[in-house]
Amino acid sequence: MKKTLRRAAVVAGAATAAFALTLSPASAAPSTVWTVTPTGSYTATNVGNIVLTATIPMTCTTSSASGGMASTTGNPATVATINAINFGTSGAPCTSVLGNVTTTAVTPWTVVAQDYTASTGVTKGYIGNVKANVTAGACKFTVTGKATSTYTNSTGILAVSSVSGDLAVSSNPAPVNCGAVVTTATKPVFKGNYAIKASNGVTPAIVGSNP
Template sequence: MKQTTRRCAVVAGAAAAAFGIAVGPASAVPSTTWTVTPTGTYTATNSGNIVLTAAIPMTCTTSGASGTMSNATGNPAQVASINAINFGTAASPCTSILGNVTTVAVTPWTIMATDYDAATGVTKGYVGNIKANVTAGACKFTVTGKASGTYTNSTGILAVNSVAGELVVASSPAPSNCGSVITTATKPTFKGNYAVKSSSGAIPKIVGSNP
């Protein structure tokens, strides 16, 4: 019986090798040390439209953010804060089928890093601690949660690309004058690219490692 069991184990191992199946853990060790160059203040400007969708798309042609970047440890780790972010301006407001859209962010938001690909220089993570009060026409509601995204060292682009379920419409305060269009069951998404530059004008670099 023992010989039969050993034979089965050998056969199974050979089959796994033949099909390229990894026996045991194959994933890379997640980064726990994050080095940001340079640290300090930064600004970010939209590259293309920024779109918040909560049952209906709300599009901004102008958006900007500012905050600080710093080295960090842990996973996830906070590599930056968003101390101010605006959506639209008086001259170029965000728009929707309900009318012009005003979004007032309640900051600070956070930029959290979770994974780093040294081959591409791309950090995966999310924008966290999001809270924003949105007015679209007469409809008013509050969005909270997080939004997945990536940061690419070669371009300095923070690409926000949330998936349904990461952001929610808050129940307190409850949506008002929104009818059945936007309710607490609505699952908003936040998508758009931001070009990031340090106070010196350089493109910041984020590198994750596991010493």
């Protein structure tokens, strides 16, 4: 009887340990302290094409942005603001099958951090407070919402890769001269990579921790 009880106790203890190991990664606390180095102003330049797809792709070969970065606490937490962002130039406009595309961003947008992986130096989060007025040929519409993104310390690349449902086409104002191509039911997707540089020319680092 005693041997049976001992065996039962060992089995129960092993099962409890295995259960705890299984839960540990999933129950790990998210980062709440975000350290940005250096803080202050930054500039961003596209690496490759920037594409906004709202039924049809609208492609920009050039894009740039600027704003400020700061250490902060919380989760989610705003680690940077995008005070200005431009898409295309007069000499290299963004294009689509509807015609040239003009995008006017209503800023500030935010760079929001949610999760940090120390082994890779990657911060996951999103670009928030997105609002932009888009004109493609005669079609005019407004995009609002957020865009899922990651930032990698080793490369300084802010990779924007929104998923369906992150962004929406506004009903106020509603699309104009877009027919069935762009409607309020359209779910735009925004994708592109930006190289970030601090004002002193170095690549910024974002580190999340949970003291």
